[in-house]
Structure formats: C-alpha cells, structure tokens
Amino acid sequence: MKNTNEMEIRFDSRSENEGFARVAVASFMTQLNPTVEEVADVKTAVSEAVTNAIIHGYENKVHKICIRCRISENVLTVEVSDSGKGIEDVQQAMQPMFTTMPEQDRSGMGFAFMEAFMDSVEVESEPGKGTRVKMKKTVGKGRELWTTQSL
Amino acid sequence: MKYQVQENCLTIYLPREVDHHNAEEMKREADAVIDRNHIKYVIFDFEKTDFMDSSGIGVIMGRYKTVSLIGGEVWAVHANERIRKIMTLSGVTKIMQIYEEERI
Structure with missing residues (x-):
C-alpha cells in the first residue's frame, strides 16, 4: 500500500475565502516537506483556480466550491471544482491573455x-454543469540526493 | 491600503497578499486617487508583499492603461524574488520598470 492521504474542503464562493483556500492546501502539503518555492507555487495555482470559480464559474454569486487534495508518495493532486456555468471552449480559455472580462482588469x-507552477493541469468543463480543474505537482524532486545520504 | 501622493506621483503600499479579494478594493481606491490628483506615475511598493496572483497583474495592467494615456509610467519597488518571478512570467515587465535596490 502506497503512502496516501486525502482531504476535502467545501466553502462558499466568497472572495474572502481565497486566502483560506490556499492556506488550507499549503498546510496540507507540508507533510511532503516542500520547499518554500513549492508551497508558493501551489498557493498561486490554488488562488487562480478558486478565483476563476468565483468570478467566472459563479459570476460572483455565492455557491459552493470544493477542493479535494490527495497525496500519493511525493505527488500532490489538487482538484478545484464548482457547479457553475462551465466553460464553452476550454482550449480558448486556457490561452494566455485570453479573458472574457478585459474591462475589469483581468489579466x-x-x-x-496554473500551468507554469504545477506539473500538469487538466480542465473538465460542461456548460451549465460546472468546471473541475485537476492539478498535479511532484514535491521535493531534486532532494533525494542529499536526504538519502547517511553519515 | 496605504497610499501616498507626491505631486503627480502615487505610491501604493501593497498588502501582504495581493489576490482577487483585495485587488478589487485596491483598484477602486487607486482609480479615485489617480483621477483626483492628476497622477502620471504610479509606484507599487511590494515591501510587505509575499504573495501575489494574476489579479495583482490585472491591477498593474489596468493602472498602466490609465496613466500611459498621458505619457505616465508604472514602477515596482521592493519586489522580492517571488513577486519578480510572477511579474516576469506574466510579461508585465515589458510595460513597467522594476527598481532594483542595491544589495548590502
């Protein structure tokens, strides 16, 4: 049996909860003994996914967002899902600089x-049903060399 | 949020975390100050900031659009390595100056 651990949180799609969401995931991943950089990467990715769910998925109306995290060996999987309006064209939405709201200063x-800071990002979405963003990151990649060395 | 206006220059002292939640408030307040004081230069001071996501990039881009119309500029100061990485990755460094302070 592999070393696995899971957690799940559900919270209101209020912007106040963005900070809570990324800190919750960050603290769950500490058991992988991540570097400061790796924690920052995951926090940024979670923040982006949750912000998307709030402003695009639910268009600022208050519903539930669900985050599921799973650790398997040294791989962290984070799934952020909403049951909001969904994305018509996922490929287009994932283009850098593409935004449906340029007038609101969305970059x-x-x-x-998410793609820059995580190893992989998969998006499943159905218009009218919701969106699920699944991200993976291997934590502590380059560290084996010295952690396995005994004196 | 803390602001300082000196002649036509606005300094925005950013909070510890810049995300969508506080970016909204920041935009509203900054735009009001820019409008009222005929601001041409906007300085983002990252002294206290250790987290920023793409919402922060949106704030910078939006203010750049406003002041560039009158030939203004946008600056970043006290940005740590992480914030610089975020700015570089987003390409916003093409439109803004990052002030490099001397390392002691």
Whole structure:
C-alpha cells in the first residue's frame, strides 16, 4: 500500500475565502516537506483556480466550491471544482491573455500561472454543469540526493 | 491600503497578499486617487508583499492603461524574488520598470 492521504474542503464562493483556500492546501502539503518555492507555487495555482470559480464559474454569486487534495508518495493532486456555468471552449480559455472580462482588469493569466507552477493541469468543463480543474505537482524532486545520504 | 501622493506621483503600499479579494478594493481606491490628483506615475511598493496572483497583474495592467494615456509610467519597488518571478512570467515587465535596490 502506497503512502496516501486525502482531504476535502467545501466553502462558499466568497472572495474572502481565497486566502483560506490556499492556506488550507499549503498546510496540507507540508507533510511532503516542500520547499518554500513549492508551497508558493501551489498557493498561486490554488488562488487562480478558486478565483476563476468565483468570478467566472459563479459570476460572483455565492455557491459552493470544493477542493479535494490527495497525496500519493511525493505527488500532490489538487482538484478545484464548482457547479457553475462551465466553460464553452476550454482550449480558448486556457490561452494566455485570453479573458472574457478585459474591462475589469483581468489579466487573462490564470490558467497560464496554473500551468507554469504545477506539473500538469487538466480542465473538465460542461456548460451549465460546472468546471473541475485537476492539478498535479511532484514535491521535493531534486532532494533525494542529499536526504538519502547517511553519515 | 496605504497610499501616498507626491505631486503627480502615487505610491501604493501593497498588502501582504495581493489576490482577487483585495485587488478589487485596491483598484477602486487607486482609480479615485489617480483621477483626483492628476497622477502620471504610479509606484507599487511590494515591501510587505509575499504573495501575489494574476489579479495583482490585472491591477498593474489596468493602472498602466490609465496613466500611459498621458505619457505616465508604472514602477515596482521592493519586489522580492517571488513577486519578480510572477511579474516576469506574466510579461508585465515589458510595460513597467522594476527598481532594483542595491544589495548590502
């Protein structure tokens, strides 16, 4: 049996909860003994996904957002899902600089940041049903060399 | 949020975390100050900031659009390595100056 651990949180799609969401995931991942950089990467990615759910998925109306995290060996999987309006064209939405709200100063970098900071990002979405963003990151990649060395 | 206006220059002292939640308030307040004081230069001071996501990039881009119309500029100061990385990755460094302070 592999070393696994899971957690799930559900919270209201209020912008106040963005900070809570990324800190919750960050603290769950500490058991992987991540670097400061890796924690920052995951926090940024979670923040982007949750912000998307709030402003695009639910268009600022208050419903529930669900985050599921899973640790398997040294891989962290984070799934952020909403049951909001969904994305018509996922490929287009994932283009850097693409935004449906340029007048609101949205940079259009949300998915680009998720892809830059995580190892993989998968988006499943159905218009009218909701969106699920599944992200993976291997934590502590380059560390084996010295952690396995005994004196 | 803390602001300081000196002639036509506005300094915005950013909070510890810049996300969508506080970006909204920041935009509203900054725009009011820019409008009222005929601001041409906007300085984002990242002294206290250790987290920023793409919402922060949106704030910078939006203020740049406003002041560039009158030939203004946008600056970043006291940005740590993480914030610089976020700014570089987003390409916003093409439109703004990052002030590099001397390392002691």
